[in-house]
Amino acid sequence: MNCPLKKRWERRKDARPQELLAAALDLFVEKGFAATRLDDVAARAGVSKGTLYLYFTNKEELFKAVVRENVVPVLGEAEGIVEAYEGSTVDLFREIVLGWWERIGATKLSGITKLMMAESSNFPEVTQFYHDEVIRRGEAMIARMLERGVQRGEFRPVDIHQATRVICSPMIMLMMWKHSFSTCRQDQVSPEDYLNSFVDMFLHGMIAQPSR
């Protein structure tokens, strides 16, 4: 407290892993898992190559730490929202989709999703981890939301399992496009327009018709 020098030092020590994770996130998103060189991660974080290995056992653990630190918490929040929501499920759906867009889709974190879709088959251990920590939980959360809508009579009764996947698809695809062919397209997709179309179509397809 009264020792600013030491404090600076400690702050640095504690901050170091965060700096490394930030650099790693940037590069994983930019290049993908295999094509990211640890040299570059270190260079971007302003440290030497060896320093990385003080904090992370190897490339795969570094990646897992990036996911744990950045993606998993957002998922936790979303789970909390679904659990505690009090309004209509239509509103909840909008809330989740837009919240996801703000916290993941529109940020560089979308690159993690893309990366996992892209390279999972080449890195089984990382894949298993991501599947357990992210995909399974994410799908469960969406499924719970759909069930809520059906139970409350707001949504048509549908195959929850399949509907979950159908719903996730456009969201995942939006992230993938951002990191795939965006350089080729002048007619940049407006994510907002795309999301509106998606929500619109989905609700048209799901909402229980009052009479009929």
Place this chain on the structure above:
Amino acid sequence: MNCPLKKRWERRKDARPQELLAAALDLFVEKGFAATRLDDVAARAGVSKGTLYLYFTNKEELFKAVVRENVVPVLGEAEGIVEAYEGSTVDLFREIVLGWWERIGATKLSGITKLMMAESSNFPEVTQFYHDEVIRRGEAMIARMLERGVQRGEFRPVDIHQATRVICSPMIMLMMWKHSFSTCRQDQVSPEDYLNSFVDMFLHGMIAQPSR
């Protein structure tokens, strides 16, 4: 004709690239672009590594040839169907989706789509080629189909551009799941169920409500 030996040779000369392309397709689908080793391609085709370079300038050209040979023709057929179709657009939609599933989605060609989504950012030239030859044409075809439905009063008026993308998403995702996390999931997605859910939801969301 009267020279069987020479003829066999000539046939071989023509056949050779096909064997190479078949081997390359298998391996690109299995491993992805970067992780496919030309050694393995040559070995699977039963030729030496150098032989590959007699027919293809480099790895990227080999991949482009695979796409040209396998994916592009299917796209041409679909374009023809849309152009010439005479029934309802709802039926046309089902025709296109199922035809796509039979010719691409259910075959190893789905791996090419997955691969491009995955690795495009690391190989700009390949990406540009694929975008021009496949994506642009594919989206145009879908868009034309939607326009047809709207013009004939079968579909609600929607933003064609966005709707095209929303519609493509579940189909692309179905291909990606096949090649991404399939090893992690016991609850193998039934593609047929998934497609039915998708068509059902889409048509519910698109079909113009008669009265209301």
Place this chain on the structure above:
Amino acid sequence: MNCPLKKRWERRKDARPQELLAAALDLFVEKGFAATRLDDVAARAGVSKGTLYLYFTNKEELFKAVVRENVVPVLGEAEGIVEAYEGSTVDLFREIVLGWWERIGATKLSGITKLMMAESSNFPEVTQFYHDEVIRRGEAMIARMLERGVQRGEFRPVDIHQATRVICSPMIMLMMWKHSFSTCRQDQVSPEDYLNSFVDMFLHGMIAQPSR
């Protein structure tokens, strides 16, 4: 035969692995297993680093090939001699010890023995291989020789198993000294004198006393 150019080429191709093995043998003997850099092996053989991997999967396989090519055949010969010998076992003993000295002890192959004694605990797979292919066979051969002497009444009855090891010890040690502290000693051990002392002591210790 009438194509010297091609012949030269083929000779080179066939000779290459031998050149690599020769270079590897030199360096393994000089530096040990862990301290031998594959760069140096390649350089000494006059090829690039990558070339090594055309012929040997990795460092351990390279080493195993060195052993198979150089040590194992000598062992085979010795086994043949023991099997077919017709003279006295005392003479056979001298024959084996001196033959071993000429073919292994006095050559750089002695370095392989030293290396294995030295580094075995750090490279379990190589160790297992060497134990199975060299040590087990070598001890079996010595044991057979001792049994022969005992059965023919030339040697005192002794614990064959232990005696085998006691006998091998001075021979192994002679090889180890050559590669251990030789740089420290001006009073170079004369291997011949040492071997004479050894044979002399051993026979004094083993020969069955006629009367007594």
Place this chain on the structure above:
Amino acid sequence: MNCPLKKRWERRKDARPQELLAAALDLFVEKGFAATRLDDVAARAGVSKGTLYLYFTNKEELFKAVVRENVVPVLGEAEGIVEAYEGSTVDLFREIVLGWWERIGATKLSGITKLMMAESSNFPEVTQFYHDEVIRRGEAMIARMLERGVQRGEFRPVDIHQATRVICSPMIMLMMWKHSFSTCRQDQVSPEDYLNSFVDMFLHGMIAQPSR
């Protein structure tokens, strides 16, 4: 004395090197010189890596200290015994061999001998030190014992120099086996049986035949 705190500190200061040396001994024996990581030594001693460098200039000096602290004193005792012995040289021989076995061969110190035989050529300075401090003195002691036996008419006259080495061989080998191929062998050598065989053979080979 009246300052227990300070005293504890001072004791610690003296004790610290002992703890470090103990940890270093364990690891050098277990892994060898090159393969022992100073990280591990520090961890086993419960200190930080940097602390090692407060007490020892570098890895080589650490090793030399381990030898000085553990091996050299035992040698000194043996020298004393040989100098002062009053019984028969045959008994002295047994005394020395068994004493060596109890104090060195059967303990982890045997690993130091093995390590030096194994890695000496890669670390010239350490080697020179070990040769001067251990090998030269050890051989001199054995030689003196043999001379004593010959002078007193108990042993046949032999080349003392060579006999010394022949005698040392089985003892050194026994240590090396313990640390080399022990994992490969189910038929664990019984050191006691081996030593009995060795003493038996040696004395048969050395003892002056009374008449004849």
Place this chain on the structure above:
DNA sequence: GATGAATGAGGCTTCATTCAT
């Protein structure tokens, strides 16, 4: 005295591409 974060050279291994035959 003690710490432990940081370094950076060095080793093994991979693979697209070339070229002499």
Place this chain on the structure above:
DNA sequence: CATGAATGAAGCCTCATTCAT
């Protein structure tokens, strides 16, 4: 046409040693 030996640039990871605190 076809071969396949050879290359060499990279990439991941290790570890003895230093030094600011």
